[in-house]
Amino acid sequence: MNTTLRGLMGACALTALAAPALAETLTIATVNNGDMVRMQKMTAPFTEANPDIQLEWVTLEENILRERVTTDIATKGGQYDVLTIGTYEVPIWAKQGWLTPLSDLPAAYDVEDLLPAVRQALSADGQLFAAPFYAESAMVMYRTDLAEAAGVSIPENPTWADIKLAAEKMTDKDKEIYGICLRGKPGWGENMAFLTAMANSYGARWFDTDWKPQFDSPEWKEALVDYLALMQNYGPPGASSNGFNENLSLFQQGKCGMWIDATVAASFVTDPTDSTVADQVGFAQFPNKEGVENHGNWLWAWSLAIPATSQKQEAAKKFVAWATSKDYTAQVAAAEGWRAAPPGTRVSLYENPEYQAAAPFAAMTLAAIDAANTQKSSVQDIPYTGGQFVAIPEFQGIGTAVGQQFSAALAGRMTAEAALAAVQTSVTRDMTRARYIK
């Protein structure tokens, strides 16, 4: 008896000692943007419900994060348990076997509620590999007051001809009002995101089915010539160094008639605390060229994924399911209002009348995301997937090199023809070296 009692006491003591030791720390790698920062502050319900899981955040600049995570996964480091990655990485990394499939998510997660376009972009071989935290497409944001004063109307589905006309009418350079603001800063995720979507909407493609670059095609030429003409005639000065943030600032200060960019910008430009034009913003779909049924196919989703190298798969899965759940959205809405809810991921959010009332851009954002086809971004036949990018590992380097030439053309250092000829040569060389072109 005595021995049994002692044994039991010992076991109890051991259990007591073991309990805190079982507490797991999840290391979450993330990027610095408003929604992610907000999430870090709102994890209390999760940690209260899961006292055995602690959260450590590593916030890094997007490119550094990509570099760090790639090194870690490639060397099987296992430094991270949850990764914040986008629609570009998910299919590539999933194919490499770097990510854990999210197959057995709890029923309450309701996978069917995810927007089909987003779900498809985060899947490989029909299997979901990342849970979307927020998603975006691209659309036209324009100043309703300037359009009215200029006597132009922008239809819900504008063509590039409509955009050109509106830009011309709205421009008043003496008052520092520029008809159109577009990205010009070089980078695969900067100007090339926009220009790839624009080229898609002109019927162009990056590569033919033999992976031969198509910059010598009439579609690319027309798209680039029109882009340069729009920006040089009606754009702000120094546009070749403008990215998302610079254009956001210009638009908020009332200096842009139109801005075509990520749908996530809609909540910034309509926010009265930062934007001087919050009440005067209208929205329209990403333009297309007459006769080309393609609205750019821009789709990006910052998503949470679990690296196959993580030693804490179950805890990580719990966290991912919580952070991208309907409950989390409701929690954000309760704390900061429905406008702040992470957009673009769930059907139920767009069906919610409170969200529709709080977010005037909801319907247009949903239409843009629904219209995006990342499996076939061009009207021509293509060997790749991806919307405003080409989902191959080499695209970061190639896309940025092309972006530099196009940015130089925008700055007036070369013509559209010269830029296209230069990138045709350099991309052909890169694709041959990477053994795509046999």
Next chain:
Amino acid sequence: MARAVTTRTKIGYTIAAWAVALVIFFPILYTIITSLKTEQEAISGFSLIPSFSTQSFSDVQSQNNYWRPFTNSVILAVGSTLLALVVAIPAAWAMAFSPTKRTKDILMWMLSTKMMPAVAVLVPIYLIFLRTGLMDTRIGLTILLMLINLPIVVWMLYTYFREIPGEILEAARMDGASLRDEIIHVLTPMAVPGIASTLLLNVILAWNEAFWTIQLTTTNAAPLSAFIASFSSPQGLFWAKLSAASVMAIAPILILGWFSQKQLVRGLTFGAVK
């Protein structure tokens, strides 16, 4: 007449010196100014007059606790510097006072390790850190930073030691000083200005190192360089916050440099004029 020319020349030199200093200091000054602006002001063009908003500083602190990376930076910078001195003083002593035919080659070889881009050895070092459990530890980074800066420390100390007459060390030896006594009690006190400036420069280099400290850390050992890197944002305004984070990160080293500038300059120009 001659005097007037001298004065004028002096004024000219002074203005030129201030102009050069201002050009060099301007990026830091502008960072400080930007940190006192609102995000809207920060991105809306060039302006030297901020609205003296301290919002960015409080945002930075609430988003990411400053003190943990700060402590890590202090430990890494001071630790790696002291470790480097312990290794480099005997090495520099040997090369300065008992040179061989190969001394110059060894010095050159040491320096040549600095010529290779760091990223070239990222994967091997990453793997070594993983396998030895040094990943994201202060001790691992301290050793690495010591090794990275060692060539410069050895070179600087070697240059200073060469200025010290070997006869003094010989005299100490004649008086019965052991090798240890010779280095600690005779050589080191004489080379204090040189050692001090080497120490300071190395602290600055280690403090500002931003490649390895970001690549080899996640949360536990991440210093201020990783802290700054966390404020850049692809979508959303962040310039003022980034500037505030940078000011908070460079302030300690800037203050240290300010107070020790006399030592630094004396050390760096030590032996320059003969």
